[in-house]
């Protein structure tokens with residue numbers, strides 16, 4: 001492995017310290033057959049060294065026969081916790097859940113958080129976890145941006161490639177991701193360093209042009225031929241372009257769910273230690289693509305569910321689309337200018 005156990009134990013120790021975990025509190029490490037064994041081993045050692053009560057709960061996979069992709073974020077909504085009362089009992093009793101298997105955004109996740117729990121997702125490879133180790137500066141940067149986003153009522157995104165999309169904001173909470181759970185009731189994702197919210201239902205209109213080099217997740221592809229997405233009243237009503245457009249459209253059509261084309265979260269990246277080029281160095285199944293989601297200056301939009309934000313849409317099809325070189329304006333004020341954070 002490219003990271004020593006000592007380095008990863010130190011990284012987990014920092015994350016647990018930032019998560020304000022104190023001696024005697026309980027941590028449940030959620031695993032599956034796909035869990036990285038070094039990440040699991042080092043998490044358990046770090047938690048033990050901090051005097052936490054550590055348990056491990058290994059969950060069975062689900063949706064394997066339904067999803068077209070093995071990326072755990074490709075098919076959301078139902079999880080190994082759906083209908084799993086015994087697992088929910090231990091998780092709701094835990095002060096912190098280290099999700100090393102990817103519970104997807106789900107009602108069960110809310111139930112655990114509502115019981116005062118914390119959930120930290122961590123499934124990227126060890127070297128990515130260490131390179132993107134969260135810091136207090138990351139939290140400060142995300143929370144400062146979050147205050148601006150929370151006050152905004154409109155988002156307008158433009159680009160030289162032809163993007164020109166507007167939407168109303170304010171009906172949904174802000175998704176703040178800085179990599180550790182510093183208070184009860186928080187979900188976070190290590191690695192991260194970005195923020196998002198959901199556009200008000202039905203309010204997004206315009207066109208989003210995915211240019212060469214923009215990224216589709218879970219496809220893990222750098223787009224070669226521009227894709228033009230027409231947005232009308234909160235839904236993608238047309239996807240046109242070349243092969244990349246056909247591949248995206250046929251994948252989304254396979255869900256046979258009109259809700260799959262709804263706009264989901266919109267936001268931007270703030271992580272200076274994340275890089276656009278990283279995804280190209282990984283086989284597509286060895287990463288979930290957090291570098292492109294978090295890289296400073298991206299515009300990250302997505303399609304599909306809004307149930308994790310308290311909405312009612314729970315479509316299984318979730319696409320994340322990080323874009324370069326966009327200008328993101330809130331109430332007319334740019335927060336990202338041509339791909340650079342203001």
Ligand SMILES: O=c1ccc(O)c[nH]1
Nearest residue numbers: 073177189192302320
């Ligand atoms: O950390 C994440 C990952 C995926 C996603 O859609 C949102 N946040």
